Every structure is written in structure tokens, then in C-alpha cells.
Amino acid sequence: MLEDLEGAFQYAVLKMLKKEEKINDAIIENMLSWHHTGFHIYIGNKIDPDDKTGIGNLAKYIIRACFSQERLIYISAKESHDSIAKMVYTSKDGKSRKVFNALDWLAQLVTHIPGRYEQTVRDQ
Numbered sequence: 433m434l435e436d437l438e439g440a441f442q443y444a445v446l447k448m449l450k451k452e453e454k455i456n457d458a459i460i461e462n463m464l465s466w467h468h469t470g471f472h473i474y475i476g477n478k479i480d481p482d483d484k485t486g487i488g489n490l491a492k493y494i495i496r497a498c499f500s501q502e503r504l505i506y507i508s509a510k511e512s513h514d515s516i517a518k519m520v521y522t523s524k525d526g527k528s529r530k531v532f533n534a535l536d537w538l539a540q541l542v543t544h545i546p547g548r549y550e551q552t553v554r555d556q
Contacts, residue, residue: 442469446463503522504519504522507519507520516533518532518533519531
């Protein structure tokens with residue numbers, strides 16, 4: 433049931449963003465290929481407006497970085513066997529690594545940067 437709700441939420445958000453011409457089919461296809469698309473529905477205890485600790489924890493979660501620098505390794509073009517700069521990202525459990533061409537890494541990273549005059553965190 434949770435997966436169905438997440439799928440419906442994801443579909444609605446992507447449809448709305450496409451309608452507003454904020455994204456196109458190529459971006460949607462790219463996002464849907466990610467293992468973690470960023471769409472998740474929290475079904476847990478409600479955070480009350482007076483729960484300062486809960487609100488603080490939620491705020492910390494919302495503004496956390498989209499990746500961990502500690503798990504990222506840069507390989508310069510000079511150090512690379514094919515003379516192409518690379519970024520190597522290791523999974524949290526350390527069991528897998530993903531290698532990106534440095535320019536592809538930047539392209540993936542900038543999708544997380546808000547546009548001019550856009551906010552990623554809003555005051556309530």
C-alpha cells in the first residue's frame with residue numbers, strides 16, 4: 433500500500449512539474465532511473481507544533497546534504513587510466529561503488545540546486 437501511495441505522489445509531482453515546464457521528459461526519465469528517487473511518504477507519528485525537538489530533527493533532515501563528502505573520491509584526469517576525471521561514490525554500507533565521469537557527476541549534482549529565487553526550505 434505504501435508503495436502505491438508513493439507512486440501516486442511521485443506521478444502527481446512529476447506531472448505538475450512538467451506542466452509548469454520546470455522539467456522535461458528527459459529529466460523525468462533520468463529521475464525515475466535512480467535507485468532513490470527522493471520520493472517517500474512518511475507514515476509515522478504526527479509532529480505536533482509544540483514538539484520543538486521533533487521539529488528540529490525534521491529541519492535537520494530536510495536540509496541535510498544530498499550526498500556525503502566523506503564517501504566521495506575525486507580522481508583527476510592525470511591519475512585516471514583514460515585521462516578523464518572521475519568521481520567515485522561509495523555506498524553507505526561500503527559494499528558498492530559508483531564511478532561517474534566528473535562532468536556527469538556535476539550534472540547529477542546540479543539537479544539538487546534550486547533555481548534562482550526558489551527556496552528548498554520554507555518557513556511555516
